[in-house]
Amino acid sequence: MQDSPVKMVGTLLVITILAGAALAGGNMATRDKIAEARKQVRARAVRKIFPACRKPSESSMKVAGQDIWVYRCPGGNVAFTFSTKMDKSISSPYGGEIKIMVGVGPSGTVKGVQVVSHSETPGLGANITNPKFLNQFKGLNLKSGKWAVKKDDPAGLIDGISGATISSRAMTTMVKAALEFFNRRLSKGHRPRLPGGMKARDGRTVPRSRAIRRYSPPRHVPGAKPNTRGVMIPDYIRRRVHNPQIDRIGQKAREDMRRRMNSGGKELPSKPSDADLTPPPVR
Amino acid sequence: MADKTSAWQDFTKGLWKENPALVLLLGMCPTLAVTTSGFNGLGMGLASTAVLVGSNVIISLIAGFIPKKVRIPSYIVVIATLVTLVDMFMAAYSPELHEALGIFIPLIVVNCIILGRAEAFASRNGVWRSLLDGLGIGLGFTLTLFVLGSIREILGNGTLTLFQYKDHVLRWVIFYKEAINPILVFILAPGAFITLGFLLAAKNYIDQLRGADN
Numbered sequence: 001m002q003d004s005p006v007k008m009v010g011t012l013l014v015i016t017i018l019a020g021a022a023l024a025g026g027n028m029a030t031r032d033k034i035a036e037a038r039k040q041v042r043a044r045a046v047r048k049i050f051p052a053c054r055k056p057s058e059s060s061m062k063v064a065g066q067d068i069w070v071y072r073c074p075g076g077n078v079a080f081t082f083s084t085k086m087d088k089s090i091s092s093p094y095g096g097e098i099k100i101m102v103g104v105g106p107s108g109t110v111k112g113v114q115v116v117s118h119s120e121t122p123g124l125g126a127n128i129t130n131p132k133f134l135n136q137f138k139g140l141n142l143k144s145g146k147w148a149v150k151k152d153d154p155a156g157l158i159d160g161i162s163g164a165t166i167s168s169r170a171m172t173t174m175v176k177a178a179l180e181f182f183n184r185r186l187s188k189g190h191r192p193r194l195p196g197g198m199k200a201r202d203g204r205t206v207p208r209s210r211a212i213r214r215y216s217p218p219r220h221v222p223g224a225k226p227n228t229r230g231v232m233i234p235d236y237i238r239r240r241v242h243n244p245q246i247d248r249i250g251q252k253a254r255e256d257m258r259r260r261m262n263s264g265g266k267e268l269p270s271k272p273s274d275a276d277l278t279p280p281p282v283r
Numbered sequence: 284m285a286d287k288t289s290a291w292q293d294f295t296k297g298l299w300k301e302n303p304a305l306v307l308l309l310g311m312c313p314t315l316a317v318t319t320s321g322f323n324g325l326g327m328g329l330a331s332t333a334v335l336v337g338s339n340v341i342i343s344l345i346a347g348f349i350p351k352k353v354r355i356p357s358y359i360v361v362i363a364t365l366v367t368l369v370d371m372f373m374a375a376y377s378p379e380l381h382e383a384l385g386i387f388i389p390l391i392v393v394n395c396i397i398l399g400r401a402e403a404f405a406s407r408n409g410v411w412r413s414l415l416d417g418l419g420i421g422l423g424f425t426l427t428l429f430v431l432g433s434i435r436e437i438l439g440n441g442t443l444t445l446f447q448y449k450d451h452v453l454r455w456v457i458f459y460k461e462a463i464n465p466i467l468v469f470i471l472a473p474g475a476f477i478t479l480g481f482l483l484a485a486k487n488y489i490d491q492l493r494g495a496d497n
Contacts, residue, residue, distance in 0.1 A: 003350035011349055015357050019364040026368045033375035041378065117382075124319065124470065163471055 049103030049112035076106030087177040093170035125167035297419030304427040315475040324432030328425025339417035346406035439469030
């Protein structure tokens with residue numbers, strides 16, 4: 001018997017509508033749960049990298065259309081998510097996308113890497129989740145040496161997984177890009193750019209033009225002077241980069257002052273000790 | 284109606300006589316690609332079995348209403364929906380399992396065993412028999428994948444993994460890599476073809492022996 005085209009189209013229509021409804025229902029029923037589960041996966045990865053960090057602060061930022069989740073721990077440790085699709089310098093993985101959680105210490109050294117999700121070949125590329133492979137990243141920073149897989153470059157830092165050079169390469173370039181991102185956007189050193197042409201303690205000089213574009217300071221700050229382009233830059237930014245050691249000296253001076261006030265001006269200002277005056281380590 | 288067979292036979296035929304991977308030679312893509320360890324074979328097999336049973340049941344129920352010419356697209360829509368739902372619910376309620384098996388799930392849609400059984404069996408038989416057929420074929424598939432994966436893992440890596448999720452691993456070390464070099468090629472793609480070839484030969488040899496007895 002020949003089926004009429006109307007019946008065929010109708011049947012397909014009904015089936016696809018039912019399938020669509022089932023999927024929509026399934027999505028609605030599971031959406032929140034999946035988001036919650038993902039959050040727990042991230043939290044677990046952070047705990048694995050920084051076991052001592054019980055309650056990290058969570059925030060997110062958008063990069064290349066994707067969310068980067070940032071977890072800050074007391075003491076300056078930062079863990080954040082990164083993916084192979086976030087930077088052009090990252091070599092493509094074998095399948096889909098790899099998402100990782102990178103833990104970085106305040107000095108820009110990798111403290112640990114965990115794979116959050118991936119779709120590499122089971123048994124081969126999937127070995128990127130192996131602690132033996134991941135632990136190689138611990139203690140590395142951008143100046144540690146050549147960020148490459150040993151198979152590509154004998155001087156490379158990372159021993160790739162046999163049979164999965166593509167996945168290893170993707171991981172290596174991704175962790176490197178993540179560190180660069182950390183230095184650019186997340187590190188403690190990331191503060192308003194120095195006013196143009198000034199030399200910072202760590203020796204970097206910021207071209208005048210870029211500094212002005214990046215930084216527009218409040219105009220009401222006392223001691224602010226206009227720079228060459230008429231932008232007001234407060235004195236405290238012209239003078240120094242934020243530095244805990246200097247802050248400590250300031251703290252001491254304030255306490256000193258309070259003591260002298262209480263004593264009715266009889267006590268003399270104390271001399272700063274040698275420890276206070278030794279220059280801070282260059283970071 | 285297919286020829287008269289008992290419900291028990293519907294179930295057992297998938298294990299040996301109509302073993303999907305060894306006799307029907309269906310679903311070769313997952314068979315060859317994911318069987319790099321015993322656990323991977325087991326995981327892929329069980330996930331496929333779940334979808335196969337579900338699709339067999341649904342298709343045996345709706346087959347009567349579907350015009351012949353549009354049956355294939357209809358079945359594909361049903362299977363794809365089922366796989367996506369399984370994927371979503373697994374991600375929501377068992378993230379651990381989803382992470383362990385997650386990469387296999389989308390592969391199930393393209394497994395021709397499922398479409399094959401829908402077309403060859405479920406559309407012509409009742410719900411109960413289709414369910415048994417799905418279960419039998421699925422377990423036969425699981426068994427073959429597990430054996431294939433185990434052989435490849437033992438020869439290619441010196442270990443046998445039954446379960447693996449993050450730090451929870453059930454794995455035996457058969458021999459130490461430091462003492463004996465494993466044959467890496469068995470973990471790689473060519474090893475899958477070689478092992479499958481030997482399994483097919485072994486299966487046919489056993490059938491021949493049994494045939495000679497009769």
